[in-house]
Amino acid sequence: MSGVLKYVSSRVASSIFTLWAISIVVFVVLQQLVPGNVADIMDGSGDATPAQVHAEEVKLGLTRPILDQYGTWLGHALTGNLGVAPLSGQSISQVIAQQAPISFELAFLGLLIAIVLGVPVGILSAIHRSSAGTDVLIRLPFLLVYATPVFVSGALLLLASAHYFTALYSVTYVSLGSSLIGNLKVMALPSITIGLTEAGLLAQMSRAAMLEVLSQPYIVTARASGLRPVRLYGLYALKAAALPILSLIGFLYGLLIGGVIVVEQVFSLPGMGRGLLQSITNREFGELEAQVLIIAIAFIGGNLLVDLISPLFDRRLVSA
């Protein structure tokens, strides 16, 4: 048991450390290295005197030492107070609370579709590797979709829905809270766009992981014992191949949270991807930092989750 405890605590600790390191990098890079600050932007017309801009900077705390600023910011962030967006006057926490769930849901649904489609395809094509025809037929459509940029496939889906599945065609976002069905309708097309694309990647990875396992001597042992194919592939091969597939899924989840910008743009979803784009354009560093950190949390959280369930598949990870 001590092995498990040690494993879990070391994973959690290293995740927290990584997150902290990212917060520093994000803060320093965005505050210090990017030219211009929000005070310049507020002075959109450029007719404020330098003194006025400076006064605004002092008011926003931009002239204080960087460590000081970081300390204040970290203290606030940990208590959920991310400050106020200077331009809109909205609470950053509120803005994030509106944007983030959309992106999280989109990434989750998209990944779900990708797993359901991609993993079985990868496994089947590994099992049927000797018949080249089957292998190619199974994988080819996925590779084609994977090779298509999402703004193309998304737009095509949108176009198709306008003609054939008008129920799914929608331009106004419905939140999960107000209507589950309505929300799922809105999310359907963007999720399918992401799901189809990532399914190609998952299929490839599952196939590679499965092929690797199928070449192992212990699979020959299992065949030599006369195991039924369902048991052989379903347990002996799949359980051993699960780890690399899981790792990719954890990695993809984080990647998708930050990578849904284009899809959100195509389907006009007010998620974090679009928010991120706005924050950059407006040099809303407070908001940007929060968004980048949320993405980092998703990334690290996804990988941590995978790390934590990995010992269920391979006990060697927690053996002392």
Add this chain to the structure above:
Amino acid sequence: MLRQMAPETGDLLTVSDLTVSYAGAHAPAVRDVSFQIRDGERVGVVGESGSGKTTLALAVSDLLPRAAAIRRGSVTLQGTDCSTLTPRALRGIRGSVIGRVPQDPLAGLNPVLTVRTQLRDAIRAHRSLPKGAERQEIVDVLQAVAIPDIDAKLRLYPHELSGGMRQRVLIAMALVNHPALLVADEPTTALDATIQAQILSIIRRASLDRNMALVLVSHNINVVASVCDRIIVMYRGEIVEDAPSDTIYRTPLHPYTKVLIEASKSQPLDHGEIDIDGDAPSAGCQYRPLCPHPMPQCDREHPLLDDIGSGRSVRCFAVTAVPTRAHEEGRPSSATQGTSTTEWAGSTSDRPPHGDLRGGQGRPTSAQLGPVLVAEGLVKLYKSRGRSKRQVLRAVDGVSLECWSGGTIGIVGESGCGKTTLGRIISGLIEPTSGKVSIAPGGQGAPDPLGPRRGTVQMVFQDPSESLDPHIRIAESIKEPILKGHESSLPNRVNAALSAVGLDPKLGGQLPHQLSGGQQQRACIARAIIAKPSVVVLDEAVSSLDAILRNEILRLLIQLQRESNLSYVFISHDMTAVLAVSDRVVVMYLGRIVESVGREALKRDGFVHPYSVLLESAQPRPGSAGDLPELLVRTNVELPALAVRGAGCRFSNRCPLADDRCRTEEPELSQYSSDHVAACYHAGELRQHAS
């Protein structure tokens, strides 16, 4: 001829005219192989790498890889031609009629499933038993393979078991449905000699107790002969000889069989390197290029496997063309002069004692030359992580030794004894925790503890294909140690090194994968000697080679030593190889030297430490697996974890002689006789059984 015999009752397996090819290979891996196996018969298949023995074993157990296909012939099991069976019916045979034991126990068990799950699934694939009966089957079979503490072991995952234990579990999985035939492909090649002896004994016992036929595949004819009643010798995919074990040892008929038997004892050989990757002669006998006594028809005709009576078949004109029972008049092979290394000490033969590759003639005695390598009080500790209490692994625990100029010091012991760590300390790859190594540069003058190590010590590793960069041409790899030399002389020196190890300098332009295993190891040796080192550390340098290649490399090493006065530290788990090349044999156990004996003293005294005697008695000999020496039965203990060791002699928990003193007080190395020290209070009291 064998293949024309009608199947008799009691025939379990009939293989006729079996030919198997791999996609892309021009020659079949198995060609026109025919033999029969009766119920309960134990048959060994022996040959060097590339002889087709593994492909044959896979074909028999219907597990050929996808790239291989049966081109011709058939495998008939219990009267049914296997090629007529559906995949479903074949699956029903695998694991129930035919059990299979794989080569590598470390990779043979599924790493993500428990021992219990894997054993249970092996049963459930063929039978559905009530829970109690199923459990009883599992317990019975684990007892048959001598696994202690069964309940605890069942809950474990493979990585929590030692290599020997894993192989026992794999044998149990193969036996659990009471198969009529067990196919074991090199089941002990990856294991220590002591574990090997135990596993072979378990396999033989299971065969006897269950009247189960056995096909045992190995490159080592001694391993096969220790278990089997009959031996099939394969060369280039063909059976060249098929005979009862005792006869084949007494009077081998095919020249290749003679070579195999000689090679298994590290005798000097008179034949060229066998290049298995090269082209076979298009007509005539395949063994013709290597045969010492070819006959005119050998160039034109392909000899057939002829039944010459008394259960023997042989594929050789020299034997079959003469009808007057040539095989019985044939010169008895030196194999009859004893097959055990025990007789080494007291051999009265006029040949050099068997296993002795060096001969004693004209060699300077150690006293005339100074030491070239002095190691004093070497200790290497590793902190083992991941435990609640920090435990220290004493990999090397106070080792001192000297190696004389032009001499060979052989270090032998089971895995985990610290011999590899010691070799790496000597070569400077790792720093000792304490102690020092001094080396005389250029093999002259006093050993200098501060002298540069690089260039004066070189290493040769176990796996030549992994120790040569696959993307770099051979000549470039060999050049590495002397890159600081004068540019213009480099190509000449590389060519000279290649010639010295018996390779055509043209091979320098090749990439490693274009060379055979033996050629690769020669290239590694060329790389080691090019910088004119004083000491070469050979870490299991011949362990991954089959008997014939091993023999060639050993002869090459000795020849090089004589030419350039090299000193070797020869590290191996293989007692036979160590005895063949060493001036001094050092036996290590759990980080310490337990016995160190010079060549002459060993001939006089034999081994005196119980552990050395154990190692020696574990060497396979014909029929030896039938009666496992009592010593091996009594020492049926896995190596204890190095970190958890109490006071007293570190061998005391396995030692049949251990008394109270041994368990409380650790013996130091003390003089047994001249040039012979051992760390044992009962040195010399235990002798190997006369064999």
